[in-house]
Amino acid sequence: MLNPVDVRARAAALGEHWSPRVVGSLDDCYVKVAKVQGELVWHSHDGQDELFFVLQGRLRLQLPDRTVELGPGELFVVPKGVQHLPVAEQECLLMLIERKDTAHTGDVQTALTRSLDDQLRTD
Amino acid sequence: MLNPVDVRARAAALGEHWSPRVVGSLDDCYVKVAKVQGELVWHSHDGQDELFFVLQGRLRLQLPDRTVELGPGELFVVPKGVQHLPVAEQECLLMLIERKDTAHTGDVQTALTRSLDDQLRTD
Numbered sequence: 001m002l003n004p005v006d007v008r009a010r011a012a013a014l015g016e017h018w019s020p021r022v023v024g025s026l027d028d029c030y031v032k033v034a035k036v037q038g039e040l041v042w043h044s045h046d047g048q049d050e051l052f053f054v055l056q057g058r059l060r061l062q063l064p065d066r067t068v069e070l071g072p073g074e075l076f077v078v079p080k081g082v083q084h085l086p087v088a089e090q091e092c093l094l095m096l097i098e099r100k101d102t103a104h105t106g107d108v109q110t111a112l113t114r115s116l117d118d119q120l121r122t123d
Numbered sequence: 124m125l126n127p128v129d130v131r132a133r134a135a136a137l138g139e140h141w142s143p144r145v146v147g148s149l150d151d152c153y154v155k156v157a158k159v160q161g162e163l164v165w166h167s168h169d170g171q172d173e174l175f176f177v178l179q180g181r182l183r184l185q186l187p188d189r190t191v192e193l194g195p196g197e198l199f200v201v202p203k204g205v206q207h208l209p210v211a212e213q214e215c216l217l218m219l220i221e222r223k224d225t226a227h228t229g230d231v232q233t234a235l236t237r238s239l240d241d242q243l244r245t246d
Contacts, residue, residue, distance in 0.1 A: 004197045007176075026172045026200050027222055029152065049149045053130075072179070077149050081156045097220060099150055121125070 007033050008055040011093035018112045020096055020104070023083050032096040032119060039087040043106035046101040050078045051076075055093030061085070131178045134216035141235045143219055143227070143242050155219040155242060163241050164236075166229035171222040173201045180215030184208070198242040 004025045018040055025030035052059060053075040061068040061076060068076050071087040078084045082105035105113045128146045134156035142164055145155035176198040184191040184199060191199050191205040201207045228236045
């Protein structure tokens, strides 16, 4: 059986920005943590909603028609099919919850794109 | 489109213990907040995992073979089918994530059991 997860500590321990790691499983979803700074890339997940929860710092989610600013303890769900660009002016720690079949940057491939195998690494 | 949710503030604003409220939706899951103190009741969810995330205070999850203690920023997923008793010695604020078809106290009905309609109230 799984153990409790200190998600902020797990996010803080990450060495690389924009490289999420799986820390838990909830039915057909994964719980992930990430350390981010700068911007990722515009993308969408056509079949899956994506939950962002800020653990430390601030995250800006640019959407086609507006911008959402999140601080510690705030969450936002990007609905399936909605283009979004995550941006952090300064280092930010996140928890993400999304379906297991969610591709990191949707149909877009960049140098920052991480495979699910990479996100499942335990090193 | 939904707005950002300050989950700790939403949990703190609740008036009744052990009465979760839905604050978001993620595919076939709801995001809920709850304010708890004392103990709920032994129960299980035969078909659904249940994620507990502590926002403030401490939560004890008694399981058949052990006890899990969670503090702020810690999460634990109770696997489907596993009996559990949530206990908080002092007031504790929680975020819960679970499938939309999850019954509050499983097959057990007590005075603390809340319907999904009650959890979806916006007053």
